[in-house]
Amino acid sequence: MRQVYMDYSATTPVKEEVLKEMLPYFTEIYGNPSSLYTLGLTAKSAVSKARHQVADLIGADDNEVFFTAGGTESDNWTLFGVADALKAKGNHIITTKIEHHAILHSCEFLEKHGIDVTYLDVCPDGTVDPAALEAAITDKTVLISIMFVNNEVGTIEPIAECAAIAKKHGILFHTDAVQALGNVDIDVHKLGIDFMSMSSHKIYGPKGIGAIYIRKGAKISNYIHGGAQESKRRAGTENLAGIVGFGKAAEIAKRDLAHHIESVSALRNYFIDEVKKNIPDIYVNGNMDHRHPGNANITFEYIEGESILLLLDSKGISVSTGSACSSASLTPSHVLSAMGIPVERIHGTVRFTIGDFTTRDDIDYVVTELKQIVAKLREISSVSKGKGW
Amino acid sequence: MGLYNDTVMEHFMNPRNVGEIENPDGKGTYGSPVCGDMMQITIKVDDSDKITDAKFKTFGCGSAIASSSMATEMIIGKTIDEALEVTNKQIIDELGGLPPVKVHCSVLADHAIKCAIYDYAQKHGKTYKGLEGFDPNADDDEEGHEEA
Numbered sequence: 001m002r003q004v005y006m007d008y009s010a011t012t013p014v015k016e017e018v019l020k021e022m023l024p025y026f027t028e029i030y031g032n033p034s035s036l037y038t039l040g041l042t043a044k045s046a047v048s049k050a051r052h053q054v055a056d057l058i059g060a061d062d063n064e065v066f067f068t069a070g071g072t073e074s075d076n077w078t079l080f081g082v083a084d085a086l087k088a089k090g091n092h093i094i095t096t097k098i099e100h101h102a103i104l105h106s107c108e109f110l111e112k113h114g115i116d117v118t119y120l121d122v123c124p125d126g127t128v129d130p131a132a133l134e135a136a137i138t139d140k141t142v143l144i145s146i147m148f149v150n151n152e153v154g155t156i157e158p159i160a161e162c163a164a165i166a167k168k169h170g171i172l173f174h175t176d177a178v179q180a181l182g183n184v185d186i187d188v189h190k191l192g193i194d195f196m197s198m199s200s201h202k203i204y205g206p207k208g209i210g211a212i213y214i215r216k217g218a219k220i221s222n223y224i225h226g227g228a229q230e231s232k233r234r235a236g237t238e239n240l241a242g243i244v245g246f247g248k249a250a251e252i253a254k255r256d257l258a259h260h261i262e263s264v265s266a267l268r269n270y271f272i273d274e275v276k277k278n279i280p281d282i283y284v285n286g287n288m289d290h291r292h293p294g295n296a297n298i299t300f301e302y303i304e305g306e307s308i309l310l311l312l313d314s315k316g317i318s319v320s321t322g323s324a325c326s327s328a329s330l331t332p333s334h335v336l337s338a339m340g341i342p343v344e345r346i347h348g349t350v351r352f353t354i355g356d357f358t359t360r361d362d363i364d365y366v367v368t369e370l371k372q373i374v375a376k377l378r379e380i381s382s383v384s385k386g387k388g389w
Numbered sequence: 390m391g392l393y394n395d396t397v398m399e400h401f402m403n404p405r406n407v408g409e410i411e412n413p414d415g416k417g418t419y420g421s422p423v424c425g426d427m428m429q430i431t432i433k434v435d436d437s438d439k440i441t442d443a444k445f446k447t448f449g450c451g452s453a454i455a456s457s458s459m460a461t462e463m464i465i466g467k468t469i470d471e472a473l474e475v476t477n478k479q480i481i482d483e484l485g486g487l488p489p490v491k492v493h494c495s496v497l498a499d500h501a502i503k504c505a506i507y508d509y510a511q512k513h514g515k516t517y518k519g520l521e522g523f524d525p526n527a528d529d530d531e532e533g534h535e536e537a
Binding site for chain 1: 391392398401402404407418422423425426427428429446447448449450451453454490
């Protein structure tokens with residue numbers, strides 16, 4: 001059966017070039033980068049090279065990039081590390097209602113330990129209002145954490161404005177850039193970011209590896225304690241092959257960024273246009289002007305997302321949904337809820353994310369199948385345009 | 390590998406008894422789109438109290454659609470009293486099992502059937518032991534239902 005992967009925001013396949021670069025580090029150059037003989041030193045220089053590749057993608061200095069196990073660890077590190085390092089200054093963190101759970105659940109944990117957290121509302125298009133951010137600042141605020149690109153609706157947040165507000169008030173600024181990396185041009189120094197979370201597997205690198213950018217001099221305590229790896233900032237023997245793969249993926253992302261953004265967003269726009277043309281009663285959620293190039297978040301009225309997902313899967317098409325029914329917790333998407341989308345519509349929402357291996361032919365196939373699937377489910381549904389909700 | 394077993398998938402992909410009976414003898418709707426599931430069941434009942442036809446329309450996930458399909462199949466040919474004995478547990482068993490978070494879908498199907506029968510009983514001035522204490526407008530909660 002034909003397979004069409006349209007869930008690039010969940011994860012991406014590892015590019016051949018990346019895999020090829022990684023392979024020797026499993027079986028040939030397997031030394032511990034902390035070892036002092038040639039095999040170890042060779043491994044260590046591979047880590048340095050990868051660090052440079054990642055730093056280069058985001059406009060950072062090499063010594064501002066620290067490898068972690070992924071975006072979630074980087075998010076946890078920032079929140080716990082800053083809360084700890086600045087506990088004498090204050091105990092207030094500002095974030096948003098649309099963050100990834102790596103931020104939200106870490107904040108909930110911190111709340112149990114004496115930290116106050118403000119969760120900012122967002123506009124109906126999914127963007128944070130910088131004025132609302134400024135209004136939430138108190139003299140106890142130690143950290144502002146606002147995601148760069150939302151993972152569900154793809155909205156690109158006004159990071160430069162928010163970082164400037166943080167700076168104006170002498171507050172550290174973090175952004176979870178897991179969805180932004182390789183999809184948006186990022187220059188951490190120009191943007192005035194203090195901490196940034198990154199992940200490799202969203203940019204065609206391997207899973208289980210990520211990084212955090214820490215601006216030189218930004219106050220943060222260590223999170224993982226142990227050996228002297230990562231300049232004594234993050235302990236644990238390096239995920240050598242993973243780091244090499246992430247570095248290569250970052251190099252490719254930088255090299256191809258303009259082309260990637262242009263071609264992926266053109267395909268995404270074509271997809272949205274075709275869906276609009278072929279399927280009635282749909283809504284595209286999220287800001288269209290400031291958006292992840294591959295993201296199409298679409299609500300199909302009168303039907304439920306998991307059913308759409310299952311029928312698409314039966315045609316070899318992989319997507320994800322904000323529907324509660326597809327999650328173990330049975331709670332609908334917190335992002336779409338924060339945007340004020342009615343719950344019954346959230347249930348019928350599907351996220352399609354397009355990437356480097358998506359073709360126009362894939363889009364045509366998906367639209368053809370989707371049209372039939374939506375019609376079939378609407379036929380079964382107890383709600384309809386005529387009957388209403 | 391899938392979310393559901395083959396029987397559930399078969400009933401989801403090829404649901405039986407989809408639609409709405411014209412001039413039904415009983416019609417019941419249960420759930421709400423806000424909760425993510427809403428089922429409508431219509432039934433045809435003959436003079437000997439036998440359910441001769443049942444159709445459903447469901448807004449919901451894969452297991453909600455499969456549960457509706459299985460539930461309608463289970464009650465066709467049964468008398469009202471027999472149909473009232475159908476439990477959500479039996480629906481789950483006939484489906485070969487549902488994931489724990491999806492048990493409420495079978496509860497919904499069980500309730501929707503009872504709502505349709507309740508409507509039939511009201512319209513025809515009949516009382517059934519199996520409907521004692523049944524409130525079609527009761528909130529959708531899983532208390533008192535058998536878990537899989």
